[in-house]
Amino acid sequence: MLRDGDRGVVLQRDGKTYAIAPHLPCGLVTPGLLRKLADAADKYGATLKVTSAERIALVGIKPEDVDAIWAALGEKPGYMVGNRVRSVKACPGTHFCKRARQDSLGVGLELDKRYIGRKTPGKMKLGVSGCANQCAETAIKDIGLVGGARGWLVLVGGNGGTCPRLAKALTDEEVSTERALELVEQVMAFYEKTAQPDERMGEMITRVGMTAMKKVLGLV
Ligand code: SF4
Numbered sequence: 001m002l003r004d005g006d007r008g009v010v011l012q013r014d015g016k017t018y019a020i021a022p023h024l025p026c027g028l029v030t031p032g033l034l035r036k037l038a039d040a041a042d043k044y045g046a047t048l049k050v051t052s053a054e055r056i057a058l059v060g061i062k063p064e065d066v067d068a069i070w071a072a073l074g075e076k077p078g079y080m081v082g083n084r085v086r087s088v089k090a091c092p093g094t095h096f097c098k099r100a101r102q103d104s105l106g107v108g109l110e111l112d113k114r115y116i117g118r119k120t121p122g123k124m125k126l127g128v129s130g131c132a133n134q135c136a137e138t139a140i141k142d143i144g145l146v147g148g149a150r151g152w153l154v155l156v157g158g159n160g161g162t163c164p165r166l167a168k169a170l171t172d173e174e175v176s177t178e179r180a181l182e183l184v185e186q187v188m189a190f191y192e193k194t195a196q197p198d199e200r201m202g203e204m205i206t207r208v209g210m211t212a213m214k215k216v217l218g219l220v
Contacts, residue, residue: 008077022075027054093130100130102147121195
């Protein structure tokens, strides 16, 4: 029996089989990897499931096949469990979307490079949307960036789950990409220093107060 997280597995409902999913930065996947995923699904009798975190999971695999599948894929596992930055979800942004005001994909990839897998007090999800439509569900991310005409709105403290919270704006005005990335780092550092074990960003902000956090960050 494997534990959740061992070699990237998550135990499934039947108590016998597992899911694995390679890390796909902001959901980008190559045709080559898609072929490998399809071949592995065929060979090992798995189901392919696109997940809400922009991953493609191989579901229903036997524990004895896990290593062979990772070898065939030649990929690193995504971060599906544990207290860490699990996902950075980004919409297509100015690369593809006609409504986009900012480069959400580019900034999402930068956040992925900086933070994916980083250990944090509670689980963390990041999101980047290219406009106010928020297709990357930025309002329910621990940290979300939303593109506007003049830059980025930085949102903090959102989450889904049994006690859903909508993220709140950290600044009154949109900020540049450089400033947004700086604020993300400052919020991460504050969270790492201040949060209790297993406490998510939104819970921490409710406990310490948004104004108190802004004061520490020099925003009020
Ligand atoms: S959030 Fe805006 S830019 Fe991103 S996909 Fe949706 S409509 Fe397009």
